[in-house]
Amino acid sequence: MTETNSLKLALDWHRAGRKTALATVVETWGSAPRPTGSLLVIDGDGAMEGSVSGGCVEGAVIVEALEALADGKPRLLDYGVSDDEAFAVGLACGGRIRVLIEPVGSAMPLEMLEQLVAATDAKAPIAYIIDLESTARRTADTDEFTTRFRSDKSGIEDDGRTFVGIHNPPLRMIIVGAVHIAQHLVPMAHACGYTPYILDPRGAFGSEARFPNELILDDWPDDALAALKPDARTAVVTLTHDPKLDDPAIIATFGSDAFYLGCLGSTRTHAKRVLRLQDAGFSDAEIARIHAPVGLNIGGKSPAEIAVSIMAQITDVLRRK
Template sequence: MTPDIPTLALDWHRAGRGAALATVVETWGSAPRPVGSQLAIDGEGAIEGSVSGGCVEGAVVAEALEALEDGAPRLLTYGVSDDDAFAVGLACGGTIRVLVEPVGTAMPEAVLADLVAARAARRPAAYVTDLEGGAPRLAGPGDHPDRFRLDRSGVEEDGRTFVAIHNPPLRMAIVGAVHIAQALVPMARIAGYDVTVIDPRPAFGSAARIPDAPILDDWPDAALESHGLDARTALVTLTHDPKLDDPAIRAGLGSEVFYLGCLGSTRTHAKRVERLREAGFDAAAIARIHAPVGLDIGARSPAEIAVSILAQITERLRRG
């Protein structure tokens, strides 16, 4: 499991070990780690995380230990050589800028604690700081909507304001442990989703059929209530059975899920729309449903349909 770097840094600081957070704020060329990547360093030089895949960590640790002594931040620039880049899997090198902030001074403990709390509660948050000095603060999606939508940390156009986006992890809830789900689960996991499958039918919802994801055997509406639905969740219904799909769809329409896709033909969806209207959903709510599910790429096999679904989810996530 990937360590939660901000939480770890806060724990180290509160335990009296001292802690500094190093964050990649800019990159040029084929830098080994993306903007927003973090490394936590304690007062003895222990580390978790990465800012370069190993190329410059030693130098960053040395700077962090000095920062812990004087309490001041450091803005560091490193060139990653072609040889070092190749060693971490890249074809050529690049340049990175790294901000080192000792916790409790340059990075106030209260700000870090609020960030950790937001992450634990799955609330989107942005850590905003002035690279030329100034008090860091937290901001919400309303202040940087495009950065949140694209998961894009970076320096603003003024050249000095750095915005680190901390979005909750992406999740996908799949209703129906059918053949398409067997292909979609591993694809979604590779794409970075925490995947949960929901199916109360023992013949379908088994670990033998879906070995790579938790399976909830409750009725879909109850399972989704316990799972939780929010703006970082995609919901896909695949059973083709209204008794199972409809409760999940109603739950999805009553939530902020960024994607709701439902398997079924145009005729099947027309019947679904009529049932939803009778249940009190208006045209704007029903228009949120992607049906027939997936981009129209001519998919025929379960795996191809899974590709089309994941492509449509990605398009919705990144383009809005």
Template sequence: MSDRRGVSGLALDWHRAGRAVAVATVVDTWGSAPRPVGSQLVIDGDGRMEGSVSGGCVEGAVIVEALEAMEDGRARLLDYGVSDDEAFAVGLACGGQIRVMVEPVGGAMPVTLLEDLVNRRASGEAVAYVADLDGEARRLEGPAAYPDRFRLDRSGVEPDGRTFVAIHNPPLRMVVVGGVHIAQHLLPMARACGYDVTLVDPRPAFGSPERFPDTVISEDWPDEALEAMGLDARAAVVTLTHDPKLDDPAIKAALRSPVFYLGCLGSTRTHAKRIARLEAAGFGAEDIARIHAPVGLDIGGRSPAEIAVSVMAQVTATLRQD
């Protein structure tokens, strides 16, 4: 599972251990930036660091500024140019510019605010850290304040040019029902895309650790497993068993939740039968319309790996596109 506390949690741990601490955050980029907006680096008073704001291009200069910030307690807003040679060294074709905000913990970043942020992240709550780039004002906001930023996981500076919004969403999750060949390709793809993944299959021969190494496997019945997980709007569910006894309970559980994606393997004919069963169970047209079936984008995929690619692409499009 992902550490939901992130760099913020590490900064708080270091502060509580009696270390001087500053947090550096990428607030804006131009051109080909080594790290995206929202990337963070935590530095202590001895110059030790965790995280990254540039993949190594400007970390040394940021540490120097962070040490000074720990002394006077004031935030810094720093602009750096990344040369073509430096960018090439970290795998980019050309250079660019980045703007980095440095905040000393206990100074510009109040400890109580950091504690609140860490606690809310640890509980799985979606929260935004909002900073005035021209001043010292800091606050936390929920998804209602910046709905598009939360939906797209997009930290950045607001149109006013002075308000920076750092989005801290809980981890994305993907639950796959059915330990079939497609799942053997799909789960690693989802993990590589940043999802916490879980396989649900009560059949030991299918959902075995040998077939799915380093994967959380639930042998509970699908509806019980999904309901126990507490599905939310950051979760995707994919059913792959082709067996209504297993798929249908999972589909019903997913439809009763706010998952952002529900995809079900099966032909158009199979889905028509599925719709009839769901209607008989009391689900309406609006509920059923949430199902992506046949699952995946139509890219002509035939092999399990190609089908997994189509599913991952459709999940991504559903999450990220308007």
């Protein structure tokens, strides 16, 4: 269960009259089973969904959550995960985790949970900020915690008491051109947490046989992009080598908040692309958004190697740039 789903479930349970608590991993050391920001939802009967440790300490967290639900007060817990327990959930060695338990409606104000769920439903980034030494709770947008939003990194600030829980919209990758490179890039996108969309009006390319069980759109790329509305969690990659398909997709991306735009083609091909875009009236700043030739320069030659370089560059731009 994703953290977004955990928030929605906690709200649903509370609205259904079930006493509900949220347990959040606020800090980790060593080889902790679950990252900071992981959520576990517990109700008054001990039912649970989600995970804070992969099974190592869930039982103890549930006991503490039931006590928190009884008195309405939060709990900040510190657990060690032994090497044997870590090995049981697939880790090489143990570590430590801190878990905050918040009963919904008391320690965690209901309106705060509703705000978090509304933001995630609207695919808007939002941070949940908790003062671990008081009852203070608030939310924030990307202007305040830009680096954390960019890296998807929840955690405690340098003051040692302020926990920032990052809730980002899902990552998407829009691939224009159902070509051989795309057949390798799509599974990499899935593995890295993206939902890929394949755009190609050419039926022979964008077929179910070539991309089984994938999201394939046969609209012209500019129409498809207008419907998909690329946001700041979207990467766009054009792979067709055909200006009739790539250029409309590029122009549509210029008008979006997509964090990455990469285009296949040699240096010479890109130079011609730049001239076409300049002639169409686009500025140097807009054209500079294009990563071309697409991908990190790792010397890749085969379609699979080029796909690796593209995925690496997208990751680099998302996490570091």
